[in-house]
Amino acid sequence: MTKADIVSNISDKTGIEKNDVLAIVEAFMSEVKDSLESGDNVYLRGFGSFIIKKRAEKTGRNISKNTTIKIPAHNIPAFKPAKTFTEGVKTKVVVK
Known part of the structure; x- marks a missing residue:
């Protein structure tokens, strides 16, 4: 949709x-x-919450150059559905 x-x-x-x-x-x-x-954060009762998730700094690898890189801490948006929302989707979705 x-x-x-x-x-x-x-x-x-x-x-x-x-x-x-x-x-x-x-x-x-x-x-x-x-x-x-x-x-x-944004909370919509009966629907869900738009929240901010914090990602800690971590070490990653660039496999093409075989080097390590630092990935800085950052925030990402996320959606957490309400329990009633999740239950409705579980019971009513038909896979096409």
């Missing part, structure tokens, strides 16, 4: 014009991104 599909489905279900729905979806994604960039 793409963003266009999401906008179309929401527009069909609510009767709101697609341009208005697109603006709302874009604003939602922008708020989540801005919140994570500022270091705040």
Whole structure:
């Protein structure tokens, strides 16, 4: 499913014009991104949490040059689904 599909489905279900729905979806994604960039997690009850995971510094290997490199500590965004979300997907997904 793409963003266009999401906008179309929401527009069909609510009767709101697609341009208005697109603006709302874009604003939602922008708020989540801005919140994570500022270091705040986003919690949506019944859906899940957009969180920041911290990765520690580690040593890696460049196998083509046979050298070791230091990978600096960094943060990555992650999504942790709510328990009800996970249970619903487990019971209803049909593999095509």
